[in-house]
Amino acid sequence: MYGCRFGDWYISELYALKIEGSSKIIYKYDAWGGLDSNANGYIILDSTETFKVNVQEELPFYYLREIPKKNKILGVTHKCDNSCGENYKNSTPIYEPIETEYTKKENIEIENTIYQYRGFAERSGGLGRFHFESFKEERDSIFFYDLDDVESLNGIHLDSLKLKKKMVLIQKNDSLGIIKKIVMEDLRIDKKNNEVLSNKTYFLTPKNETKVEMFSDYGIFKPIRAE
Numbered sequence: 001m002y003g004c005r006f007g008d009w010y011i012s013e014l015y016a017l018k019i020e021g022s023s024k025i026i027y028k029y030d031a032w033g034g035l036d037s038n039a040n041g042y043i044i045l046d047s048t049e050t051f052k053v054n055v056q057e058e059l060p061f062y063y064l065r066e067i068p069k070k071n072k073i074l075g076v077t078h079k080c081d082n083s084c085g086e087n088y089k090n091s092t093p094i095y096e097p098i099e100t101e102y103t104k105k106e107n108i109e110i111e112n113t114i115y116q117y118r119g120f121a122e123r124s125g126g127l128g129r130f131h132f133e134s135f136k137e138e139r140d141s142i143f144f145y146d147l148d149d150v151e152s153l154n155g156i157h158l159d160s161l162k163l164k165k166k167m168v169l170i171q172k173n174d175s176l177g178i179i180k181k182i183v184m185e186d187l188r189i190d191k192k193n194n195e196v197l198s199n200k201t202y203f204l205t206p207k208n209e210t211k212v213e214m215f216s217d218y219g220i221f222k223p224i225r226a227e
Helices: 117-122
Strands: 004-006 009-018 024-032 038-046 072-079 099-105 108-116 124-137 141-148 157-164 167-172 179-189 196-206
Touching: 072 117, 108 117, 117 124, 117 196, 124 157, 157 179
Parallel strands: 072 108, 124 196
Antiparallel strands: 004 009, 009 024, 024 038, 099 108, 124 141, 141 157, 167 179, 179 196
16 A cells, blocks of 8 residues: 555555546545545546546446446446435335436546445345465456465365456555455346346455566556556
8 A cells, every 4th residue: 555645635545447448547546635534436537637636526436337438437336215324224125226327527428327225235245355376367357266265264265266357456565566455346237127136345365476467457447656
């Protein structure tokens, strides 16, 4: 992790995803300001522009439904809709979208599918933590091999694990670009009615020294240092 100052904001995390066939970049960031104020999310900029925290320009989603395209981004988010806090237990879970919003940023259409908080939360698949021996990246997926769960009491071993590229983020250890961890969201949505089926987060740690540059830029948020 690193820190950089942008005006009144201290950037604790900053990642960039290059959109194929476009000069646009999606930044994922976490920043802290005065009075312990926190800003985090996504911003899209042209590659000629310098990143800066601009809360008004934040993209409206929490997750990516698929790899962003040069003319369209599919995002997913959730909102309370009377299903948060004290209302959670008394609410009826809804698993299909409660609304869809359409906006435009940097001439790219953004379709944001919104779910009820309780319905989305109930379909959470939890967290999978694995150390992997090797990997193979394909255009739309990443295969991991010889995986061991060494961070819980389960002791699970997997010969292989295939995850589609949707929300992929690489964390690095140091300036040499050695990977610390790969974070992948396995969000599954029914193609017919858009019902959220499951959402599981994976923390994948290389057993051997693996550099960020061993992965392509396509569909992957990579760590950057702000200038």
